[in-house]
Amino acid sequence: MNSAILTVEKLSKQFFLHEQQAAIPSCAEVDLQVFPKELTAIVGPTGCGKSSVLKCIYRTYLPGAGRILYQNEAGHTTDLAQASDHRVLELRLRDIGFVTQFLHCLPRKPALDVVSEPLLLRGENRETARDAAADLLRLLNVPERLWQVPPATFSGGEKQRINLARGLISQPRLLLLDEPTASLDPDTSERVIDLLTTIKAKGVGMLAVFHHPELVRRLADRVVELIPQKTLCHE
Amino acid sequence: MRKVLQVSNLGKIHGNGCPRCVASTGPDVGSNICPHCQSVVANAAISFDLHAGEILGIMGESGSGKSTIVKMLFFDEDPSLGEAIFYDNGHQWNLFSLNAAQQRRLRNHRFGIVYQNPHLGLNFNFSAGGNIAERLLMSDLTHYGQIRERARDLLTRTEVGSERMDESPKKFSGGMQQRVQIAKALSTSPPVLFLDEVTTGLDLSVQARILDLILEIQQELGTAMIAVTHDLGVIRLLADRTIVMKNGRIIEAGLTDQILEDPQHAYTQQLVASAL
Numbered sequence: 001m002n003s004a005i006l007t008v009e010k011l012s013k014q015f016f017l018h019e020q021q022a023a024i025p026s027c028a029e030v031d032l033q034v035f036p037k038e039l040t041a042i043v044g045p046t047g048c049g050k051s052s053v054l055k056c057i058y059r060t061y062l063p064g065a066g067r068i069l070y071q072n073e074a075g076h077t078t079d080l081a082q083a084s085d086h087r088v089l090e091l092r093l094r095d096i097g098f099v100t101q102f103l104h105c106l107p108r109k110p111a112l113d114v115v116s117e118p119l120l121l122r123g124e125n126r127e128t129a130r131d132a133a134a135d136l137l138r139l140l141n142v143p144e145r146l147w148q149v150p151p152a153t154f155s156g157g158e159k160q161r162i163n164l165a166r167g168l169i170s171q172p173r174l175l176l177l178d179e180p181t182a183s184l185d186p187d188t189s190e191r192v193i194d195l196l197t198t199i200k201a202k203g204v205g206m207l208a209v210f211h212h213p214e215l216v217r218r219l220a221d222r223v224v225e226l227i228p229q230k231t232l233c234h235e
Numbered sequence: 236m237r238k239v240l241q242v243s244n245l246g247k248i249h250g251n252g253c254p255r256c257v258a259s260t261g262p263d264v265g266s267n268i269c270p271h272c273q274s275v276v277a278n279a280a281i282s283f284d285l286h287a288g289e290i291l292g293i294m295g296e297s298g299s300g301k302s303t304i305v306k307m308l309f310f311d312e313d314p315s316l317g318e319a320i321f322y323d324n325g326h327q328w329n330l331f332s333l334n335a336a337q338q339r340r341l342r343n344h345r346f347g348i349v350y351q352n353p354h355l356g357l358n359f360n361f362s363a364g365g366n367i368a369e370r371l372l373m374s375d376l377t378h379y380g381q382i383r384e385r386a387r388d389l390l391t392r393t394e395v396g397s398e399r400m401d402e403s404p405k406k407f408s409g410g411m412q413q414r415v416q417i418a419k420a421l422s423t424s425p426p427v428l429f430l431d432e433v434t435t436g437l438d439l440s441v442q443a444r445i446l447d448l449i450l451e452i453q454q455e456l457g458t459a460m461i462a463v464t465h466d467l468g469v470i471r472l473l474a475d476r477t478i479v480m481k482n483g484r485i486i487e488a489g490l491t492d493q494i495l496e497d498p499q500h501a502y503t504q505q506l507v508a509s510a511l
């Protein structure tokens with residue numbers, strides 16, 4: 001029997017904007033689980049808090065209430081809602097990967113270095129890291145002439161592929177994905193789907209938000225639907 | 236991860252001070268001047284730790300007490316309050332209980348600093364190589380040939396160029412002077428490096444290359460760093476974790492991406508919003 005690598009219990013988050021004196025509800029009482037070799041998809045209308053759930057797990061957002069239980073390889077459980085900053089950094093380095101919707105990366109590094117960096121940070125040598133990065137970029141259809149160019153000037157689709165490659169290269173145990181194929185052409189999307197399927201079969205547990213319902217049908221083993229929260233501010 | 240520095244309740248008061256200084260200053264009253272005795276509470280209640288190989292950012296507006304933190308840790312200024320423990324190869328050093336000779340030893344061997352103002356970090360009467368030699372002479376290396384070799388390596392590594400080794404940094408550009416300071420700071424391979432507004436006032440392209448150099452050093456040597464800056468861009472690029480200061484106090488601390496994307500304090504929200 002597989003046990004869950006991630007169990008989220010009653011996770012709630014709201015933002016308080018001091019200048020506007022406004023509380024903005026994001027997600028409320030979210031329960032979900034992620035298992036090894038499985039993909040859990042989060043669905044729901046825009047603004048219902050899908051990205052916020054992923055960011056709370058990664059601790060880019062501070063969770064408001066609830067528990068986020070991550071179980072590591074040794075079976076030890078950490079509540080990410082309570083864990084120290086150092087503990088979270090450690091898990092980001094080895095265990096938990098995040099392919100965000102938008103690429104925030106070093107503007108002046110060649111794409112190949114941007115992608116290999118997570119392996120370098122883990123202590124791999126430069127050669128191994130570059131080879132692994134090159135393999136992934138090839139798989140994701142990134143033309144070789146772009147490899148030495150900083151991604152700052154890339155198109156949306158190219159940036160997204162760099163972002164994906166960077167998230168996948170470190171082979172995390174838990175992978176968070178926020179609309180990873182939103183701006184890709186159909187051919188590249190297919191490659192990404194193949195890649196995610198392969199990685200899943202290798203044992204990675206995934207929690208994902210997808211742009212297209214079709215991707216949920218094809219990739220998800222479980223689906224969690226979020227209900228939009230009543231917003232107290234006007235818009 | 237290994238802890239290298241633990242700072243507890245550190246503080247600095249300029250002036251005679253009175254028992255009400257700390258309680259009467261800070262972000263709640265919006266001032267660092269004690270209304271009872273007119274002393275300046277540069278900072279107080281500063282607590283944080285630093286782990287091996289990480290970069291901790293300290294941000295906040297001018298006058299919020301950032302530089303005073305690193306100046307105390309580098310023994311440039313004596314603290315008025317609190318303590319700091321440096322963990323080094325199985326030893327624990329209670330920084331502010333050490334005698335002057337012990338403090339000098341740590342300054343020369345185990346800590347490095349890069350100041351915003353290169354005049355503070357470099358002696359302009361010496362050549363670039365001479366500045367590095369000066370620091371090496373105060374540590375263990377005394378062989379002339381070895382010192383020159385080491386200076387040459389460092390100036391090459393920091394892209395000053397070994398051919399400029401015998402020139403005075405007086406004639407160098409601001410960016411080059413910062414590189415010489417970095418080379419000097421790194422000469423004794425210190426486990427801890429303090430960076431005080433190292434790129435402030437430089438051209439953007441020069442800034443970018445210095446920041447790249449700092450990141451490369453962190454990755455290659457695993458040096459732990461405290462980076463003081465009022466520039467959010469520098470924080471975003473360099474820091475794993477960030478402390479936000481106002482009126483001499485820490486108002487918020489967290490993972491850098493969290494501080495920037497989900498700031499909790501009204502002041503931090505304002506800082507982040509105005510930088511967008």
Ligand SMILES: Nc1ncnc2c1ncn2[C@@H]1O[C@H](COP(=O)(O)OP(=O)(O)O)[C@@H](O)[C@H]1O
Binds near residue numbers: 050
């Ligand atoms: N950093 C933030 N600061 C303030 N409000 C935010 C922030 N991030 C998200 N929100 C708000 O939280 C709600 C949920 O957003 P999000 O998680 O992005 O939803 P989804 O991904 O489902 O579209 C929205 O009302 C959004 O405006």
Ligand SMILES: Nc1ncnc2c1ncn2[C@@H]1O[C@H](COP(=O)(O)OP(=O)(O)O)[C@@H](O)[C@H]1O
Binds near residue numbers: 295299
């Ligand atoms: N020698 C001094 N005498 C009086 N006040 C000082 C002295 N040095 C610094 N200060 C004051 O201490 C406060 C904090 O200074 P500093 O740490 O340099 O701030 P920051 O680096 O954030 O700009 C400022 O208000 C500054 O004017």
Ligand SMILES: [Mg+2]
Binds near residue numbers: 050051052
């Ligand atoms: Mg979203």
Ligand SMILES: [Mg+2]
Binds near residue numbers: 298302
């Ligand atoms: Mg300063």
Ligand SMILES: [Zn+2]
Binds near residue numbers: 257
């Ligand atoms: Zn006073």
